[in-house]
Amino acid sequence: MRITPVDAIPMPPKIDGSRTAHASSVPPTASFDKAQSTTGRPRTGAAPQGLAGAPKARASSASGMRPRTPLQTQSHHGNKAHASEQMAREVLESVPLGQLKSEFSPELLHVVHSAAYAPDDQYSSLKGKLSAGYALAWARGKDKIEPAQIRESWAAAPGGLGVRxxxxxxxxxxxxxxxxxxxLPLPGSSGPAGTLTGKTVFRPAESIPQDLQRLCGEVKKRLRQAKGNDRMEAALIAAHFKQNFIAIHPYMDGNGRVSRLCADRILKELGVPAPDWGKADFDLNLSIEETAQLMVKHMG
Structure with missing residues (x-):
């Protein structure tokens, strides 16, 4: 079976405020295999730009889509994102069970993002392009993001004008x-209990390559040490990845969906079902242990 090195993956052109993942920016420690074909039958449609060695996109019609489980509900990012996330799951499923402890790498994350990322469908229409949401996306350079583009500037959440x-x-x-x-210096931004209103700022962009490399190494080490079929043990590993990946926030957009897809695959590797992510707010204000407990609570 052919192994696709990261520098052979055709990536989209560079845009302002970001860079495209490549071999020199994030040196891979391993490569994944079997991503060329996972179902053994022809598919229709073209793979998203920036994706090579992974299954081609399925037809956009409902008949061309593999049925999803109740936990894998329609993406709130729209139909395009739903189809793209389906393909990203197949990329992750192409890694044989038991092999994620050696195959989990920044390279794999880049290809998962290339498959999973799709802009919000609402922006494809004239009405969408005239919306306030699109204006904010344009102002932040998020109207022209391509798959696997890594940010080069600071980033904060929530997006747009939102605060927490x-x-x-x-x-x-x-x-x-x-x-x-x-x-933020807003009226009522702090109170008697010391609460503060503002934005979460993610890790510095210049540390993304080494941070991703370190995180993938930590996940692989924990997978090798895990016993399996223990929900809390598996959830702690998945939570460690998810929370730290969100803090790194390597991509210009689509970090949340990549974190959830990979967390699901980590849990599957250890024989544990995925949680229903829509049942709780898995934010960075939760510790690893609290995140793991929520995951276990909402598992199928």
């Missing part, structure tokens, strides 16, 4: 992941 209010202990938890919190 946290307790001091919650801010301490997100800072434990290497992120920071910028409080």
């Amino acid at each position: 209010t946290y307790q001091p202990e919650e801010i301490g938890k997100l800072e434990s992941y290497g992120a920071s919190f910028w409080g």
